Amino acid sequence: MFFLLRYVMRRAFQNMKGNLLPNLTTIAIIGISMLIFSSFSLIAFNLTSFLKAWEEKIEVMAYLKKGVVLSDVEGLRRKIRQFEGVEAVKYVSSDDAMDFMERKLGRQKNLLEGIPPGILPSSFEIRLKKDFRNTNSLKRIVTQLNQFPQIEEIQYGQEWVETFLTLTHLFRISQWVLGGLLLMGIIFITFNTLQLTISSRKEEIEIMQILGASPSVIQVPFYIEGLIQGLVGTSLAILCLFYLHYEVLLYKVFFLYITPSIKDWASGIPILFLPPDKITLIILGGMVLGFFGSFAASMRFLKYRV
């Protein structure tokens, strides 16, 4: 068994060495296909991570109508605090809002001169419990808040959240549609390369069959070849993506060509690389694809014909 295994491995490498050009072409095409697929994965992963990070900070602002007296405020605050999923409710008076504005404007606070302090509405900052920081819970709490006549307006960045969710969803769908097309492409390419390798080794395979080599001894080297093509091609794609991510996107393009204000804002958003478990899955996926291409080719060309 050990000798057969050794022989099978040696043959797989001999096959690859003997058909170097078709093998390199297959590796390159698998690499490019997997680079496209993993780029989509990376974007979708970052959009999801960003959404999660944003959800962590999610808050609902309920602006009160003018003329709501302080005695009503405490009653309202208590009622809102009892809503399912609400962690804390903070009252922000008109004066507090003005102080906040002044602090935010810093040296330019003189812009606020002449504006009466009561111009800004008082409000409640409603912080949600971790498990309730999602679109459905937000919508439910907003519906409950709308029932209070004292509340003028509610803000929680709903359009933003919904657009972002749609975008993430679109990326996920594109990733899998594209992934499906690339998958078929990769199987087709590996199938064809193997066909070339097999036809260049036709005589040898025929002799092996005459000599009574078992089907696995004949087929397994080709499976190994497909697995290696998938492994090398996908690993190269991941390395390439890593390089593009850190060297080109993150540092050069991203920080060179955008305006300073956007740069400041964007610097707070981490652009992550794919985590190890996702990288492992993508590499395994590439290997499985390579294997299937070889498997299909060997089923077609390497059977004992009786």
Place this chain on the structure above:
Amino acid sequence: MIQLTHVSKIYPSQITALSDVTLEISAGEFAFLTGPSGSGKTTLLRLLYCAERPTSGEVIVNGIHVTKKGFRMVYQLRRTMGIVFQDFKLLQDRTVGQNIAFALEVTGHAPKEIKKKVSEILNRVGLQAREEDSVLSLSAGEQQRVAIARALVNDPPLLLADEPTGNLDDTMTAEVMQILTDLHHRGTTIVFATHDTDLILRYPYRVIHLRRGRRVESSA
């Protein structure tokens, strides 16, 4: 050893290669299979090593019913026989030793055993001095001896030879026949397909005649 019962073979192109052939070859026998081109010799051999399935009839080789429904172990059957062809079917990019070792490598033998067996078989066919030579540097007769050595290196009880002397001159044919005669004396069953009637007359072995796919007579 070999038993064919009412075997017919009709190819998809409606060409009848064999028609109702019944024959038996005992263990240790040397049998010439003869007839003109297109008489069905090669088809009969191909049925024996399972490269073809008969359209009807039963084939038993080395005790294995190869026509039995569901029979898939072609490779195991082939390990019980050696097969030699007119065109040798050697790997041109390898040496004599590597060609013979190939038969043992693909059936999972240990390198030490392979070395020993290759050396022994090369002695038997008189090519020990050519082990490291490329097969391309050999004469046709020597190449056929390498093919025979490769077929015999696993010590099979049965040797099938399809026109093994078809490409050889008289001297080379005599060398090959000498090896096969020795092999026969050691107890190996040999089925030798040839259309060379002169060759058949020189040896006292059983002759099975085929004509247009039918068995016409047998003689000893």
